Amino acid sequence: MDLYGELILEHSKRPVHAGLRDGFDAEVHHVNPTCGDEVTLRVHLDRAGDEPVLQDLSYDALGCSISTAATSMLAEESVGRPVRETLATYRGIHAMLMSKGADPGDPEVIGDAVALAGVARYPARVKCALLGWSAYLDALARAGVDISGMRP
Amino acid sequence: MPALTAGESARIRADFPILSRTVRGGAPLVYLDSGATSQKPLAVLDAERDFYLRHNAAVHRGAHQLAEEATEAFEGARGRIARFVGAQPDEVVFTKNGTEAINLVAYAMSNAGAPGALDGADPEVARRLQVGPGDEIVVTEMEHHANLVPWQELCRRTGATLRWVGVTDDGYLEDPRSVIGPATKLVAFTHVSNVLGTVVDVADLVSAAREVGVLTLLDACQSVPHQPVDVTALDVDFLVFTGHKVLGPSGVGVLWARPELLAAMPPFLTGGSMIEIVHMERSTFAPPPQRFEAGVPVAAQAVGLAAACDYLDTVGMERVAAHDHALMGYTLEQLAQRPWVRVLGPSDPAHRVGAVAFTVEGVHPHDVGQVLDDQGIAVRTGHHCAWPLHRRLRVPASTRASFGVYTTTAEVDAFLVALDRVPQIFGVSA
Ligand SMILES: Cc1ncc(COP(=O)(O)O)c(C=O)c1O
Numbered sequence: 001m002d003l004y005g006e007l008i009l010e011h012s013k014r015p016v017h018a019g020l021r022d023g024f025d026a027e028v029h030h031v032n033p034t035c036g037d038e039v040t041l042r043v044h045l046d047r048a049g050d051e052p053v054l055q056d057l058s059y060d061a062l063g064c065s066i067s068t069a070a071t072s073m074l075a076e077e078s079v080g081r082p083v084r085e086t087l088a089t090y091r092g093i094h095a096m097l098m099s100k101g102a103d104p105g106d107p108e109v110i111g112d113a114v115a116l117a118g119v120a121r122y123p124a125r126v127k128c129a130l131l132g133w134s135a136y137l138d139a140l141a142r143a144g145v146d147i148s149g150m151r152p
Numbered sequence: 153m154p155a156l157t158a159g160e161s162a163r164i165r166a167d168f169p170i171l172s173r174t175v176r177g178g179a180p181l182v183y184l185d186s187g188a189t190s191q192k193p194l195a196v197l198d199a200e201r202d203f204y205l206r207h208n209a210a211v212h213r214g215a216h217q218l219a220e221e222a223t224e225a226f227e228g229a230r231g232r233i234a235r236f237v238g239a240q241p242d243e244v245v246f247t248k249n250g251t252e253a254i255n256l257v258a259y260a261m262s263n264a265g266a267p268g269a270l271d272g273a274d275p276e277v278a279r280r281l282q283v284g285p286g287d288e289i290v291v292t293e294m295e296h297h298a299n300l301v302p303w304q305e306l307c308r309r310t311g312a313t314l315r316w317v318g319v320t321d322d323g324y325l326e327d328p329r330s331v332i333g334p335a336t337k338l339v340a341f342t343h344v345s346n347v348l349g350t351v352v353d354v355a356d357l358v359s360a361a362r363e364v365g366v367l368t369l370l371d372a373c374q375s376v377p378h379q380p381v382d383v384t385a386l387d388v389d390f391l392v393f394t395g396h397k398v399l400g401p402s403g404v405g406v407l408w409a410r411p412e413l414l415a416a417m418p419p420f421l422t423g424g425s426m427i428e429i430v431h432m433e434r435s436t437f438a439p440p441p442q443r444f445e446a447g448v449p450v451a452a453q454a455v456g457l458a459a460a461c462d463y464l465d466t467v468g469m470e471r472v473a474a475h476d477h478a479l480m481g482y483t484l485e486q487l488a489q490r491p492w493v494r495v496l497g498p499s500d501p502a503h504r505v506g507a508v509a510f511t512v513e514g515v516h517p518h519d520v521g522q523v524l525d526d527q528g529i530a531v532r533t534g535h536h537c538a539w540p541l542h543r544r545l546r547v548p549a550s551t552r553a554s555f556g557v558y559t560t561t562a563e564v565d566a567f568l569v570a571l572d573r574v575p576q577i578f579g580v581s582a
Contacts, residue, residue: 004519004522004577009579013579035518035533035534035535035549036548038548062548064518064519065516065519065578066518066519125518128518
């Protein structure tokens with residue numbers, strides 16, 4: 001089945017940066033009530049420079065391969081980068097997932113998450129792919145980052 | 153009673169045109185999600201359409217000829233549906249679905265505590281309907297959220313306590329007598345689990361409730377589609393089912409209750425069509441069932457549901473049950489040959505009806521469902537509105553195949569072929 005490419009299976013079996021780590025600024029718990037998928041996610045920001053940088057993103061995810069892989073890709077792409085850049089990645093992924101298959105995603109912007117392009121053809125699964133991301137945005141907001149205007 | 157023959161099955165399937173469509177780029181549809189909602193035979197669609205084409209008017213409002221015909225069609229449907237479950241017409245209340253029917257009872261019980269709500273009611277019946285601090289409502293751990301959350305909310309509003317009969321590892325109920333006692337007011341439980349397919353021992357729960365003289369409500373949403381159901385034989389006080397799972401249209405549910413209970417119960421929804429006399433300050437209410445049917449009722453849907461009862465009675469509910477039993481036995485036997493599949497619930501097909509939920513070792517149910525869907529097999533994945541039950545069985549979710557009268561062994565085979573691709577796709581050992 002083309003939806004389940006190597007990258008998705010790899011990320012879902014060995015999620016990058018998985019596990020909850022101490023020293024965080026905010027923790028959130030998000031669920032997808034239609035299927036019961038859950039993620040607990042923590043962000044740790046470095047605010048020493050001009051703009052906040054995502055120093056660490058740790059998480060504990062319970063869910064299907066799509067939601068686990070998407071959260072793993074989020075962590076892989078985002079840790080160590082300025083928050084502003086991670087939000088550009090989010091906008092790229094969001095646009096791809098909402099495109100019903102028209103937008104294949106730009107690997108320069110969203111990295112491994114281009115492997116999730118097939119999800120856009122299954123509207124019921126888009127929520128799975130966005131679960132980790134919506135938790136991440138919520139955690140940023142709780143950590144005091146102004147994300148208004150950064151949402152698509 | 154023999155299961156349906158291949159010829160009978162083929163004739164039944166011809167009545168459900170949707171079953172011959174294709175999905176996902178040409179795969180023949182294999183619809184194994186009748187537990188969520190059933191497909192509808194042409195006879196049901198025709199009955200609904202005929203109502204709109206020829207008799208449509210607001211039921212119980214107006215005296216012109218169409219209003220008369222619409223009212224007659226609606227009340228005729230009430231009688232037909234009552235007969236389907238062995239009840240009298242005025243013991244049957246139409247709601248919009250099963251969920252609303254359960255809420256109707258829960259709200260009647262909390263409204264019973266309001267001043268004057270039970271004026272004129274038989275004092276003994278009134279006492280049974282009133283709920284307050286110290287009282288207990290009993291449910292089971294295998295309930296659909298529809299038969300759990302309304303009782304949690306009733307308890308919250310009235311100060312009563314919710315208690316539940318637990319579920320064993322193999323999907324049966326634990327001893328109800330450890331929970332049902334003198335403080336119990338009502339025992340609300342499912343006839344058939346929408347996840348496990350477990351057929352609950354209604355007689356045992358009813359006798360436990362009778363021993364302490366308390367009310368019983370049976371959620372028959374998953375039994376009425378698959379087997380004969382008779383309110384007298386079951387001996388419960390309330391019985392609920394939903395039209396769209398019994399080949400009927402969506403938008404119609406049924407509450408059956410003992411007439412003395414309906415006579416005493418205060419209304420849930422209020423407004424037009426449920427009144428007797430209205431003044432600016434206050435109103436009096438119509439007798440049941442109208443008292444519980446505020447607003448223009450679901451006439452076309454009721455007519456459609458009555459046609460569904462005709463359809464099922466023509467097949468014969470005993471034979472529908474035999475057919476389900478044959479499918480269940482075959483499916484369980486086939487799944488048992490796959491050690492990577494864990495079937496939830498009783499392993500004895502005689503104790504199950506309608507649904508088989510399972511997990512695949514190492515693969516999330518959503519992913520199982522996706523692989524099946526890509527091959528045209530429609531199953532349900534998730535917690536199927538029974539989250540506490542999944543928690544109890546220590547699985548986050550499951551995949552559920554469920555049957556209808558039109559389901560065939562060949563479809564179960566197609567499901568198995570598709571399922572067998574799962575271990576290879578996800579690299580788990582088969
Ligand atoms: C056991 C059970 N009870 C209640 C319901 C609620 O029915 P409805 O969704 O039509 O209100 C369902 C199905 O959804 C069910 O399976």
